Amino acid sequence: MNLRIQEPRAPRNTDVALPAGGIVSVAVPAPTSPIRSYLQSRGNSSMADSTFRWLMLLCALSIFAIVALIATELVTHSQITLAKFGWKFFVGSAWDPVNNNFGALPFIYGTIMTSIVALVIAVPLAVGVAVFLTEMCPKALRGGLSFLTELLAAIPSVVYGLWAIFVLVPLLRTYINPFLIDVLGWTGLFVRPDFGIGMFAAGVILAIMILPIISSLTREVMSAVPHTQREAVLALGATRWEMIRMGVLRNARIGIVGSIILGLGRALGETMAVAMVIGSSPTISKSLLAPAATMASVIANEFAEASDDTYRSALIEIGLALFLVTIVVNILARLLVWAVTRGAPARVS
Amino acid sequence: MGGDAGRAGEGELMSGAAVSLRASALNRRWRWVANHMATWLAVGATLLVIAPLVAIFVDLVYKGAVSLNWNFFTKLPVPVGEKGGGMANAIVGSGVLLGLASAMGVPIGIAAGIYLSEYGRGTKLSILVRFTADVLNGVPSIVMGIAVYALIVAPMKGFSAFAGGVALGIMMIPTVARTTEEMLLMVPHSIREAALGLGVPNWRSMLSITLKTALPGVITGCMLAFARVAGETAPLLFTAFGNNFWSTALNQPIEALPLQIYVYALSPYDEWHRLAWAGSLVLIALIVLAVSLVRYVTTRGALKGAR
Amino acid sequence: MGVGIEVNGLNAWYGTNHTLLDISLHIPANEATALIGPSGCGKSTFVRCLNRMHETNPIAKVTGQVKVGGLDIYSDTSAVEVRRRIGMVFQRPNPFPTMSIYDNVASGLKLNGYRNRRVLDEVVERSLKHAALWDEVKDELKKKSGASLSGGQQQRLCIARALAVDPEVLLMDEPASALDPVSTAKIEDLIFQLKTQYTIVIVTHNMQQAARVAEKTGFFLNGKLIEFDSTHKIFTNPGDKRTEDYITGRFG
Numbered sequence: 001m002n003l004r005i006q007e008p009r010a011p012r013n014t015d016v017a018l019p020a021g022g023i024v025s026v027a028v029p030a031p032t033s034p035i036r037s038y039l040q041s042r043g044n045s046s047m048a049d050s051t052f053r054w055l056m057l058l059c060a061l062s063i064f065a066i067v068a069l070i071a072t073e074l075v076t077h078s079q080i081t082l083a084k085f086g087w088k089f090f091v092g093s094a095w096d097p098v099n100n101n102f103g104a105l106p107f108i109y110g111t112i113m114t115s116i117v118a119l120v121i122a123v124p125l126a127v128g129v130a131v132f133l134t135e136m137c138p139k140a141l142r143g144g145l146s147f148l149t150e151l152l153a154a155i156p157s158v159v160y161g162l163w164a165i166f167v168l169v170p171l172l173r174t175y176i177n178p179f180l181i182d183v184l185g186w187t188g189l190f191v192r193p194d195f196g197i198g199m200f201a202a203g204v205i206l207a208i209m210i211l212p213i214i215s216s217l218t219r220e221v222m223s224a225v226p227h228t229q230r231e232a233v234l235a236l237g238a239t240r241w242e243m244i245r246m247g248v249l250r251n252a253r254i255g256i257v258g259s260i261i262l263g264l265g266r267a268l269g270e271t272m273a274v275a276m277v278i279g280s281s282p283t284i285s286k287s288l289l290a291p292a293a294t295m296a297s298v299i300a301n302e303f304a305e306a307s308d309d310t311y312r313s314a315l316i317e318i319g320l321a322l323f324l325v326t327i328v329v330n331i332l333a334r335l336l337v338w339a340v341t342r343g344a345p346a347r348v349s
Numbered sequence: 350m351g352g353d354a355g356r357a358g359e360g361e362l363m364s365g366a367a368v369s370l371r372a373s374a375l376n377r378r379w380r381w382v383a384n385h386m387a388t389w390l391a392v393g394a395t396l397l398v399i400a401p402l403v404a405i406f407v408d409l410v411y412k413g414a415v416s417l418n419w420n421f422f423t424k425l426p427v428p429v430g431e432k433g434g435g436m437a438n439a440i441v442g443s444g445v446l447l448g449l450a451s452a453m454g455v456p457i458g459i460a461a462g463i464y465l466s467e468y469g470r471g472t473k474l475s476i477l478v479r480f481t482a483d484v485l486n487g488v489p490s491i492v493m494g495i496a497v498y499a500l501i502v503a504p505m506k507g508f509s510a511f512a513g514g515v516a517l518g519i520m521m522i523p524t525v526a527r528t529t530e531e532m533l534l535m536v537p538h539s540i541r542e543a544a545l546g547l548g549v550p551n552w553r554s555m556l557s558i559t560l561k562t563a564l565p566g567v568i569t570g571c572m573l574a575f576a577r578v579a580g581e582t583a584p585l586l587f588t589a590f591g592n593n594f595w596s597t598a599l600n601q602p603i604e605a606l607p608l609q610i611y612v613y614a615l616s617p618y619d620e621w622h623r624l625a626w627a628g629s630l631v632l633i634a635l636i637v638l639a640v641s642l643v644r645y646v647t648t649r650g651a652l653k654g655a656r
Numbered sequence: 657m658g659v660g661i662e663v664n665g666l667n668a669w670y671g672t673n674h675t676l677l678d679i680s681l682h683i684p685a686n687e688a689t690a691l692i693g694p695s696g697c698g699k700s701t702f703v704r705c706l707n708r709m710h711e712t713n714p715i716a717k718v719t720g721q722v723k724v725g726g727l728d729i730y731s732d733t734s735a736v737e738v739r740r741r742i743g744m745v746f747q748r749p750n751p752f753p754t755m756s757i758y759d760n761v762a763s764g765l766k767l768n769g770y771r772n773r774r775v776l777d778e779v780v781e782r783s784l785k786h787a788a789l790w791d792e793v794k795d796e797l798k799k800k801s802g803a804s805l806s807g808g809q810q811q812r813l814c815i816a817r818a819l820a821v822d823p824e825v826l827l828m829d830e831p832a833s834a835l836d837p838v839s840t841a842k843i844e845d846l847i848f849q850l851k852t853q854y855t856i857v858i859v860t861h862n863m864q865q866a867a868r869v870a871e872k873t874g875f876f877l878n879g880k881l882i883e884f885d886s887t888h889k890i891f892t893n894p895g896d897k898r899t900e901d902y903i904t905g906r907f908g
Contacts, residue, residue: 053553059460128394156580172777241387269489548740
């Protein structure tokens with residue numbers, strides 16, 4: 001090797017010979033410059049650092065505080081009916097503010113029925129859209145189409161409600177409901193009288209509203225399936241649909257179930273659009289074309305006029321039930337989605 | 350990844366697929382038909398989904414634009430039967446409420462995001478906070494409204510803009526926290542090291558270097574949360590409550606655009622219905638603007654130069 | 657003027673991984689000292705212990721003594737204060753992307769509260785001249801962002817930034833490994849000039865580089881300091897067989 005090597009350097013006056021041989025240069029304190037003295041005067045800012053850290057921690061903990069706050073307020077202010085009716089509150093079907101008799105069953109029923117209708121309509125469509133966008137769509141269209149589905153999620157509930165009252169309900173009443181009464185009337189689910197508003201209308205607008213959530217999460221879990229799975233199935237001679245069914249959907253099914261449950265969670269809590277088209281009647285009917293009410297819609301419609309404490313307490317208790325149910329459903333859904341995407345942050349809010 | 354579940358079942362998947370494919374080799378025609386049907390169903394689903402969106406926008410423009418005039422933006426609601434009313438107080442009211450909500454939600458949310466990214470990375474606490482934030486995002490907004498009613502309106506013995514602002518602000522916090530965290534995580538570690546290596550105090554480095562680098566993304570996250578609460582009605586029903594007159598006092602009820610739309614939509618008067626459509630158009634325009642901006646910034650790359 | 661560094665019995669861990677075993681050496685003032693060794697031998701970890709950057713990793717642990725200019729940097733002062741006296745240049749150039757060239761160089765001072773415009777202007781000019789970058793950027797100090805320069809220029813910017821706080825020691829962790837040969841040569845020339853004012857410790861993969869710029873060289877292997885002597889001796893007549901094997905290219 002031909003290295004140009006540093007020559008041994010000339011001795012300096014800060015050098016000191018060590019007893020055991022060798023030379024060492026003594027560490028002399030460095031002369032201070034104005035910059036150095038300024039910086040040394042700044043200190044170690046450990047107090048500012050820990051104060052800052054505590055502040056940030058407090059704000060992060062505020063998220064727990066918010067949940068705790070909601071829970072406490074709901075429980076505290078529903079004490080009256082909690083004490084008066086106990087668990088019977090949720091099986092009683094009489095909603096009689098005049099006589100202070102409250103039973104939440106009609107609203108539970110309404111919530112469940114509208115959610116079922118919404119899921120039945122939304123899930124196949126959402127999965128279909130997801131399949132199209134991830135596996136079939138030409139790349140040029142993908143950005144625009146996925147933007148459009150995202151836009152669906154951005155429309156406020158009240159605007160959906162407005163459109164539902166003046167466009168969707170007349171449409172249902174004129175074309176769709178008569179058709180359903182003719183074809184499915186024998187099930188008892190679609191019978192006259194039909195005013196357009198009711199559980200079915202609420203279910204349809206709900207379906208449109210939960211579609212974006214289910215669709216975008218399904219797309220996420222489908223994209224998380226590794227390409228090797230797709231290629232392996234194709235190598236066996238599968239058609240594209242078979243590849244999608246066996247290579248992708250099958251692997252992603254846990255996540256897809258999770259996204260469906262998330263959509264359900266959203267449907268359970270949707271308030272405004274539902275309140276505007278469900279007819280606000282605290283009754284239980286077999287026909288989906290009958291007016292009804294959901295847990296969220298009755299609170300929206302009646303809370304402002306709730307005149308006495310018992311009435312308000314009943315409504316707040318319904319709110320408490322809604323709170324607990326949506327939390328459980330959400331936790332379940334998030335766990336399922338998380339299991340498939342392994343903790344990648346779910347971008348849907 | 351679906352990897353683990355996939356890998357375990359890969360053997361049986363392969364043999365199952367092989368068996369079903371071999372058996373269907375006899376029905377090659379049917380498989381071909383099924384494949385095309387699937388494609389058309391998927392396309393059909395997409396069209397069916399896009400249709401209501403297009404319909405809503407068309408209706409909004411068609412029915413709403415006619416009522417958008419100078420009066421709309423400057424006048425108060427007038428008694429039924431009279432012409433020339435507007436939703437000016439609702440627009441201003443929404444502005445006040447959103448201002449309050451942002452003043453509360455943005456700083457706390459960003460701070461929480463800073464904690465999750467800079468101090469709590471990988472800790473159990475941050476996993477819990479993140480999870481709770483996601484769950485909180487799924488709580489119905491009307492429940493938030495009731496909680497704030499119980500917390501603020503009941504003791505104050507009256508509806509107020511303040512209560513409405515708090516209700517909306519609480520809703521912003523989890524969203525802002527999550528997006529801030531995501532954006533901060535994208536700042537390369539080398540930038541933080543450079544700041545620390547200079548002897549810059551931790552807190553200063555986080556604010557002036559790390560947060561500043563991620564700022565475009567953080568701001569778009571805030572805009573996302575803003576757009577979301579701008580359209581919320583339920584939490585305002587018994588907090589801000591609504592007000593037919595000019596009011597910006599924080600301790601008085603205040604009007605908001607989505608609230609007004611709700612009331613007008615349910616009313617029996619055509620004139621009010623038209624105003625509801627116009628108000629919805631304004632609301633949607635604002636939200637679409639915010640969402641498009643978010644999309645533009647995030648797909649172009651939110652971090653300027655930091656790779 | 658620079659100061660010397662005295663290291664006694666330094667041990668470092670990443671979690672349970674014992675990455676540095678009992679390192680003791682003396683780095684002379686106003687000289688360049690090179691640290692060489694194969695990948696993963698601990699030389700980068702060692703250098704990061706000198707300005708307490710090692711402990712920014714939550715699972716990192718350090719025991720032992722490091723004295724800079726007579727000051728024990730672990731027990732006599734805080735990490736933040738240490739880093740103002742011991743500057744660092746990293747392997748990949750990392751200028752602040754949201755700041756102009758001027759702000760980048762001044763950042764060490766501005767972020768510590770320094771406000772005097774006139775002095776800042778002087779410091780920025782002086783540091784950029786020391787880093788041999790002044791002529792190339794003097795017309796666009798405030799207009800161009802730090803990230804818009806070429807790789808070699810960015811690294812010199814980082815050197816200027818580190819010099820602006822007037823440190824006593826400058827640590828360089830493979831500063832030229834991500835750069836092209838021309839930039840590398842420029843940086844090596846730089847080190848020659850900087851030596852007169854600062855104490856320089858340079859970690860390098862490149863033995864020729866060590867031979868070119870450093871008076872003293874230390875050879876690390878598997879977390880231990882195998883040999884530490886004048887560069888001349890290490891490269892012409894190494895005392896330890898392992899050093900000789902590394903120098904002659906038998907491994908690493």
